[in-house]
Amino acid sequence: MTPAETIEVPARSGKAVKLRAGWSVKLINTLGSQVVDTWAFNANDLAEHMSMEHTRVMLGRLNPRKGDQLFSSRRRPLLKMTEDTSPGVHDTLRAACDPVRYKLLGHENHASCAENLSAALLALGLRAPHSPCPLNMFENCPVGEGGKLVVVPPPVKAGNYVVLTAEVDTVVVFSACPMDIFPTNGPDCKPKPVAYQVLQS
Amino acid sequence: MTPAETIEVPARSGKAVKLRAGWSVKLINTLGSQVVDTWAFNANDLAEHMSMEHTRVMLGRLNPRKGDQLFSSRRRPLLKMTEDTSPGVHDTLRAACDPVRYKLLGHENHASCAENLSAALLALGLRAPHSPCPLNMFENCPVGEGGKLVVVPPPVKAGNYVVLTAEVDTVVVFSACPMDIFPTNGPDCKPKPVAYQVLQS
Numbered sequence: 001m002t003p004a005e006t007i008e009v010p011a012r013s014g015k016a017v018k019l020r021a022g023w024s025v026k027l028i029n030t031l032g033s034q035v036v037d038t039w040a041f042n043a044n045d046l047a048e049h050m051s052m053e054h055t056r057v058m059l060g061r062l063n064p065r066k067g068d069q070l071f072s073s074r075r076r077p078l079l080k081m082t083e084d085t086s087p088g089v090h091d092t093l094r095a096a097c098d099p100v101r102y103k104l105l106g107h108e109n110h111a112s113c114a115e116n117l118s119a120a121l122l123a124l125g126l127r128a129p130h131s132p133c134p135l136n137m138f139e140n141c142p143v144g145e146g147g148k149l150v151v152v153p154p155p156v157k158a159g160n161y162v163v164l165t166a167e168v169d170t171v172v173v174f175s176a177c178p179m180d181i182f183p184t185n186g187p188d189c190k191p192k193p194v195a196y197q198v199l200q201s
Numbered sequence: 202m203t204p205a206e207t208i209e210v211p212a213r214s215g216k217a218v219k220l221r222a223g224w225s226v227k228l229i230n231t232l233g234s235q236v237v238d239t240w241a242f243n244a245n246d247l248a249e250h251m252s253m254e255h256t257r258v259m260l261g262r263l264n265p266r267k268g269d270q271l272f273s274s275r276r277r278p279l280l281k282m283t284e285d286t287s288p289g290v291h292d293t294l295r296a297a298c299d300p301v302r303y304k305l306l307g308h309e310n311h312a313s314c315a316e317n318l319s320a321a322l323l324a325l326g327l328r329a330p331h332s333p334c335p336l337n338m339f340e341n342c343p344v345g346e347g348g349k350l351v352v353v354p355p356p357v358k359a360g361n362y363v364v365l366t367a368e369v370d371t372v373v374v375f376s377a378c379p380m381d382i383f384p385t386n387g388p389d390c391k392p393k394p395v396a397y398q399v400l401q402s
Contacts, residue, residue: 061350130248
């Protein structure tokens with residue numbers, strides 16, 4: 001088997017990748033501490049998307065772990081989290097950052113995960129009918145007293161990785177989150193690149 | 202002012218109501234213990250919908266409380282929860298039940314909140330571009346150890362009500378959840394009717 005090519009997702013940007021059923025994608029947290037907003041769509045019908053609200057019900061748990069399937073808006077498994085060398089802290093609760101969020105925080109013309117989703121799909125000639133809630137890989141947003149939600153730095157080390165295996169033909173989108181106002185991406189508030197490899201079965 | 206008309210939402214069914222900015226809708230848990238899946242849309246553009254993932258981020262909390270605004274997919278307030286005489290237990294985590302969910306539980310041709318959403322909008326000549334995650338009013342799904350999610354009976358008494366006030370012209374949809382397999386709607390697992398009143402300002 002040919003060694004898998006490592007493709008960088010530069011800091012603040014996104015990439016979309018097509019996976020055939022049975023293929024996997026290895027998402028590498030190159031420098032550690034970087035959150036990666038992740039979406040998945042049925043490659044044959046982008047209206048069917050990985051859905052956090054359906055996945056939570058199907059798993060009976062707030063967040064997916066290694067071995068869990070990730071379900072679509074039609075309750076079908078799209079992906080399976082087959083490997084996870086990170087501490088397994090991921091978030092399903094938070095919308096992707098977008099231009100309105102940064103504007104409300106006083107920043108105009110700031111890169112965002114929502115724009116990265118659109119741009120990454122467009123680079124493959126694709127467009128999603130809407131912007132679903134992402135699986136925020138490596139994001140650390142514990143549920144505190146009274147349901148309080150505060151994002152704190154992720155406990156992810158350089159080189160930690162997650163492998164997602166496609167259960168059906170799937171388009172996966174990664175966005176290296178551009179958040180630099182809160183410590184979403186580490187105490188230095190500095191967005192970093194990540195990388196991925198496609199592993200064909 | 203004319204006394205507000207009380208409109209029943211029969212057990213297992215849904216109703217949609219148009220609110221002008223400033224109007225309110227009072228949702229009454231007539232017999233207690235009944236979960237009401239609730240959606241809201243910008244009346245002038247149904248692509249903009251009340252979004253649980255945006256509301257959680259904007260509030261910094263898992264679940265809304267009395268006094269909180271409920272935000273759209275464009276981070277604008279669509280509604281405000283101006284009154285709540287229930288114990289304030291509501292859910293933002295769970296997808297609406299749908300035919301696939303009941304089929305997986307061994308029940309064909311079972312009423313569902315997702316179908317109630319479509320039917321209620323259609324009764325007003327409307328169609329939403331997709332089926333957003335609802336605000337599950339009165340649903341009791343505490344987050345347990347390790348993020349475990351189990352739905353337990355709601356602590357809601359007969360006559361408890363919530364008032365939602367429209368921040369902009371809004372279409373609100375209520376579905377009296379038809380779940381009768383788990384104790385979502387009380388230990389008797391029996392779906393019940395609810396009711397609402399439109400309060401014009």
